[in-house]
Amino acid sequence: MLFNSIEFLIFLPLSFVLYWFLLNRNLKLQNLLLVVLSYLFYGWWDWRFLSLIFLSTFVDYLVGQKIHRAQDRERKRWLWVSIGFNIGLLGVFKYFDFFVVSLIDALAFAGYEVTQPWMLHVLLPVGISFYTFQTLSYSLDVSRKALAPTKDFIAFAAYVSFFPQLVAGPIERAASLLPQILQKRRFSYQQGAQGAKLILWGFFKKVAIADSLAPIVDDIFVNYHSYSSPTLFMGAFFFGFQIYADFSGYSDIAIGTAKLFGIELRSNFKFPYLSRSVAEFWRRWHISLSTWFRDYLYIPLGGSKLNSRTTIRNIFIIFLVSGFWHGANWTFIVWGGIHALLFVPLFLTGTNRNYLHGTVAEKSALPTFREFVQISITFTAVTLTWIFFRAESIAHALAYLKRLFALHPYQGYNHPLGYRMVDYFILLSLFMGYEFIIRKDERSPFKFKSRYLRFGLYALVLLAILLFYDDRIDRSFIYFQF
Amino acid sequence: MKKFVLKCSLYVALLLLVLELLVRVFHLYTEDPPRFIDDLGVEKRVPNSTGYAVTGNRNQNFSEFRINSFGFNSFREFHPSIDEKEIALIGDSFIEGFHQDYDRSTGKKMEVLLGESVAVYEYGYAGYDLANQLYLTKAYEADFEAVDYIIFYLDYPTDLERSEYVPNKDRITLLSSRMFKIRDQIKLLAYTSRIGLVDPIKRLALGIRDRNKQNPSIKVDSVKLRTRYQKNFEKLLSSYPIDKSKTAFLLNSKTTDKEFLAHCRRKNIQYIDFGKVFEHSQTAPTLIYDQHWNDHGRDLVAQAIVDHLKAQAPHLLNK
Numbered sequence: 001m002l003f004n005s006i007e008f009l010i011f012l013p014l015s016f017v018l019y020w021f022l023l024n025r026n027l028k029l030q031n032l033l034l035v036v037l038s039y040l041f042y043g044w045w046d047w048r049f050l051s052l053i054f055l056s057t058f059v060d061y062l063v064g065q066k067i068h069r070a071q072d073r074e075r076k077r078w079l080w081v082s083i084g085f086n087i088g089l090l091g092v093f094k095y096f097d098f099f100v101v102s103l104i105d106a107l108a109f110a111g112y113e114v115t116q117p118w119m120l121h122v123l124l125p126v127g128i129s130f131y132t133f134q135t136l137s138y139s140l141d142v143s144r145k146a147l148a149p150t151k152d153f154i155a156f157a158a159y160v161s162f163f164p165q166l167v168a169g170p171i172e173r174a175a176s177l178l179p180q181i182l183q184k185r186r187f188s189y190q191q192g193a194q195g196a197k198l199i200l201w202g203f204f205k206k207v208a209i210a211d212s213l214a215p216i217v218d219d220i221f222v223n224y225h226s227y228s229s230p231t232l233f234m235g236a237f238f239f240g241f242q243i244y245a246d247f248s249g250y251s252d253i254a255i256g257t258a259k260l261f262g263i264e265l266r267s268n269f270k271f272p273y274l275s276r277s278v279a280e281f282w283r284r285w286h287i288s289l290s291t292w293f294r295d296y297l298y299i300p301l302g303g304s305k306l307n308s309r310t311t312i313r314n315i316f317i318i319f320l321v322s323g324f325w326h327g328a329n330w331t332f333i334v335w336g337g338i339h340a341l342l343f344v345p346l347f348l349t350g351t352n353r354n355y356l357h358g359t360v361a362e363k364s365a366l367p368t369f370r371e372f373v374q375i376s377i378t379f380t381a382v383t384l385t386w387i388f389f390r391a392e393s394i395a396h397a398l399a400y401l402k403r404l405f406a407l408h409p410y411q412g413y414n415h416p417l418g419y420r421m422v423d424y425f426i427l428l429s430l431f432m433g434y435e436f437i438i439r440k441d442e443r444s445p446f447k448f449k450s451r452y453l454r455f456g457l458y459a460l461v462l463l464a465i466l467l468f469y470d471d472r473i474d475r476s477f478i479y480f481q482f
Numbered sequence: 483m484k485k486f487v488l489k490c491s492l493y494v495a496l497l498l499l500v501l502e503l504l505v506r507v508f509h510l511y512t513e514d515p516p517r518f519i520d521d522l523g524v525e526k527r528v529p530n531s532t533g534y535a536v537t538g539n540r541n542q543n544f545s546e547f548r549i550n551s552f553g554f555n556s557f558r559e560f561h562p563s564i565d566e567k568e569i570a571l572i573g574d575s576f577i578e579g580f581h582q583d584y585d586r587s588t589g590k591k592m593e594v595l596l597g598e599s600v601a602v603y604e605y606g607y608a609g610y611d612l613a614n615q616l617y618l619t620k621a622y623e624a625d626f627e628a629v630d631y632i633i634f635y636l637d638y639p640t641d642l643e644r645s646e647y648v649p650n651k652d653r654i655t656l657l658s659s660r661m662f663k664i665r666d667q668i669k670l671l672a673y674t675s676r677i678g679l680v681d682p683i684k685r686l687a688l689g690i691r692d693r694n695k696q697n698p699s700i701k702v703d704s705v706k707l708r709t710r711y712q713k714n715f716e717k718l719l720s721s722y723p724i725d726k727s728k729t730a731f732l733l734n735s736k737t738t739d740k741e742f743l744a745h746c747r748r749k750n751i752q753y754i755d756f757g758k759v760f761e762h763s764q765t766a767p768t769l770i771y772d773q774h775w776n777d778h779g780r781d782l783v784a785q786a787i788v789d790h791l792k793a794q795a796p797h798l799l800n801k
Contacts, residue, residue, distance in 0.1 A: 006682035020483060192486045418770030423540060458493070459500045466501065466510075467540050471678030 038163035064149035082139035098328030127167030170288035185262035195259025202252030210246035526553030535580035562628035573635025577606030591784035616722035
């Protein structure tokens with residue numbers, strides 16, 4: 001089920017009523033309802049893949065118990081069962097065919113030709129990268145004794161499958177989400193109101209920005225060979241906003257929906273395009289994933305505590321793995337690699353930990369000239385890396401970049417669906433300006449004292465949704481494919 | 483909880499009111515002048531109204547219409563007389579032309595090309611097929627006898643789906659129903675309905691899921707269908723005979739069955755082909771978001787008609 005579907009529009013209020021009005025007195029039943037709702041939400045897309053979620057839940061529940069009771073060596077063995085199972089799921093459903101194709105390419109390079117390779121050609125289960133990482137983090141935390149395993153299977157199943165964040169995150173940690181599921185929840189007006197506002201803001205980002213930019217981006221990336229350099233830069237620039245609005249919009253709706261059910265999820269985006277360096281960008285972009293890799297991969301590898309060479313190796317490992325996590329394509333690996341290359345100089349100059357706290361223009365209305373230049377450079381670098389992320393192949397990305405830097409003179413660009421292009425520049429300018437205004441709190445997009453101003457903003461946001469909605473556009477979320 | 487539900491409901495209601503106001507202020511909605519079936523059984527618009535037709539969102543296409551006293555969108559009133567030179571252009575939404583201002587219509591362009599010595603009457607109505615068009619000429623026989631030349635716009639094969647005229651009372655009843663009237667009064671609903679935002683609700687209500695949606699495709703190369711269309715054409719012409727010396731069919735030869743065109747030639751039925759000029763046009767002749775003719779397309783169509791008239795009805799061009 002998509003958040004931006006009519007089914008969800010019916011599903012959400014019905015779930016809300018059942019959750020708070022019918023089952024609010026019995027925590028176990030409320031949690032069971034969460035599981036049922038989550039399975040319904042997921043099964044609406046393809047019920048067959050529910051078995052994978054159930055299996056992942058069952059295995060990690062069991063492993064959690066075993067690890068807790070086991071001694072050191074056996075503890076490790078059980079942990080490997082969890083790692084093997086979850087990574088195995090990803091390996092089979094997401095990466096198997098990629099490895100086979102890569103092997104065939106390598107063999108072809110060495111002069112051996114494989115004519116009939118054995119491939120699975122299976123459909124990628126939506127959200128598999130998210131829920132496997134979520135269950136894996138549980139086993140890892142239990143194994144580190146950072147968390148006591150739960151005996152309540154229903155609560156654990158609710159933690160794994162909690163529908164607002166099941167298919168595209170934020171990737172939650174058991175230490176933060178599980179206690180909320182195990183405790184009796186009370187409805188809070190403030191929390192509910194915040195949730196409703198976040199949902200509205202998420203819908204605006206998804207429908208008015210991400211979806212409306214999608215046909216332009218698709219057109220430019222497909223027909224890049226017939227467009228001029230400025231148009232190609234515009235394509236990359238628009239994709240940067242499309243993917244940001246799409247994914248952060250999803251996260252906002254997820255966080256907002258969870259709030260309606262009395263549950264707090266972690267923030268996933270903190271205005272990443274206002275970052276002053278690539279290091280800061282990664283503290284603000286897809287936070288739940290980057291912190292996952294930091295806590296469960298980078299730090300266990302030694303992090304930055306060892307010598308520089310090892311740290312640089314670790315930096316490359318997490319960026320490459322993070323890129324690969326996004327999809328079984330070399331483009332994502334290269335994308336991760338470029339980010340590692342952008343990050344390493346910051347580490348070597350000791351500036352990677354600058355801007356750990358606070359935001360741009362922390363104590364002023366406008367950024368300083370220095371901050372403005374820093375943001376512009378970071379944004380441009382990130383935008384260019386998106387070309388690899390969006391391209392179908394490395395060759396496609398390189399050809400796109402080659403044409404972009406060939407500096408063909410500007411030729412007019414017409415929207416593939418006939419809309420005025422100026423509308424999009426106005427929309428993005430307003431969006432960027434507004435993001436700058438609200439930069440200090442990503443969870444309160446309408447935090448203004450004046451009730452009238454807030455109301456006016458709700459109306460404007462809804463009007464923008466109405467103005468930029470187009471039923472011919474594919475409305476699925478980009479991160480579903482990961 | 484009570485406060486949350488009450489406040490949410492209040493905000494939703496207020497926001498809907500504000501959005502209704504904004505949709506009205508920016509005229510995002512389209513106006514569809516009411517339709518009716520007159521005493522002679524002809525489907526028309528209710529006479530004497532003006533308004534704006536809007537296509538897509540953000541006023542992607544915004545044009546003024548003017549329904550004349552006869553019930554068609556035109557820059558002029560229709561007063562056919564034997565003393566004046568007049569051409570009747572009959573067709574569906576392409577001729578009705580809600581996609582451009584009424585004073586930039588194909589008929590107006592023809593008049594300019596003809597030196598304004600000839601009046602062009604545009605009998606365009608969205609949804610007209612050939613049965614509608616021919617029936618109109620039969621119902622208002624006296625008027626069309628006075629007209630010097632009649633051009634029917636024929637969109638093959640969709641305009642040949644039926645072989646006899648029956649007024650579409652169901653459509654008129656549906657459009658005049660309370661539900662549709664309410665929809666037209668609530669401009670926000672009219673707008674969201676127009677841009678497809680309420681389509682999922684409609685589909686859900688009808689129990690039709692997206693994945694079951696299939697586009698019916700007409701195979702024009704199918705012998706059976708081709709024969710059927712030709713038979714329908716013949717039957718319509720026998721029910722509502724035309725004066726071949728002063729009648730032509732405006733069509734696109736690129737989308738019309740070659741056999742049908744050969745049939746017209748064999749029967750000495752004149753046709754005006756705008757397909758070739760469309761094909762060779764350097765600029766797109768249709769709107770990007772809609773397949774109706776844009777201003778350039780209308781120029782080409784008007785020119786094609788005038789070229790035809792110069793060859794086939796030169797008397798019309800002499801002052």
